[in-house]
Amino acid sequence: MTHAYSESYLNNAKDCLSSFFDYAINDCKLKPDWITALFINTGYAEQFERGNPAYVAGMSGVELARAVITKAYGPKELPAPTNAEDCSPEYWAGWAVAEYQWFTGRRFKDIFERIPLSKIIGMYSVYHEMDITSFIDTMEELYKAAEGDSNLKRIRENRGLSQAELAEQSGVNLRNIQMYEQRVNSIDKAQANILYKLSRVLGCNVEDLLENPMM
Structure with a gap:
């Protein structure tokens, strides 16, 4: 931590x-x-x-x-x-x-x-x-x-995408997306290229996906 x-x-x-x-x-x-x-x-x-x-x-x-x-x-x-x-x-x-x-x-x-x-x-x-x-x-x-829901899940659902569709369109591994949404893995610690790929497909800023965007 x-x-x-x-x-x-x-x-x-x-x-x-x-x-x-x-x-x-x-x-x-x-x-x-x-x-x-x-x-x-x-x-x-x-x-x-x-x-x-x-x-x-x-x-x-x-x-x-x-x-x-x-x-x-x-x-x-x-x-x-x-x-x-x-x-x-x-x-x-x-x-x-x-x-x-x-x-x-x-x-x-x-x-x-x-x-x-x-x-x-x-x-x-x-x-x-x-x-x-x-x-x-x-x-x-x-x-x-x-x-409640993670930012990633909330934004993904607002865009009408399933986890599998987001994985296919972004090139990010489906299991990674599931782990981030369940907060098993912290999306705040995700690699920059993963955050960029997700944000590009979801049409949002990288910061919108983070759970604790300070520092």
């Missing part, structure tokens, strides 16, 4: 995102799924998920939350952080999601579309004392269950 950015920034990223969610939800009283929408729509999520040092290491979580809220709503007075002594479910969720995003290299937009932050916070009681790998495994199960 290709990680989102250098592991040297991971602890900073986890500290930042955990404080971000804790402050935005518990102090600023924003709903969990609304703050993730603001995080994504203001562009800060994209910088964070790419491991931009200015965001994952150069800002505290409170500073990031204030930057997101200010960009979304304009200048406004925001509360001081309470710095609660106990680790809140919201703090844990930020910590865990930061590791999951780094581990998988997925976009926050794709993660939260499939698994809302409110649902992740609800996982706190079961997973907060477990090894992080248990959380990651469960997130992967939830993510894949929510994915």
Whole structure:
């Protein structure tokens, strides 16, 4: 699995995102799924998920939350952080999601579309004392269950082609197409010439076939 950015920034990223969610939800009283929408729509999520040092290491979580809220709503007075002594479910969720995003290299937009932050916070009681790998495994199960059809299958069916017809017209092995559509093999790791052949027949851009077109 290709990680989102250098592991040297991971602890900073986890500290930042955990404080971000804790402050935005518990102090600023924003709903969990609304703050993730603001995080994504203001562009800060994209910088964070790419491991931009200015965001994952150069800002505290409170500073990031204030930057997101200010960009979304304009200048406004925001509360001081309470710095609660106990680790809140919201703090844990930020910590865990930061590791999951780094581990998988997925976009926050794709993660939260499939698994809302409110649902992740609800996982706190079961997973907060477990090894992080248990959380990651469960997130992967939830993510894949929510994915639906692959982009390749959706576009192929929209063009009215069977797998066999696509294989014949593109010159790509039928079994390869089946494996990509079933996500047994990642189409994101397919050779460029295979992606080109498929996109040419399907009349789409190569990027339209990818499941995680970041980096």
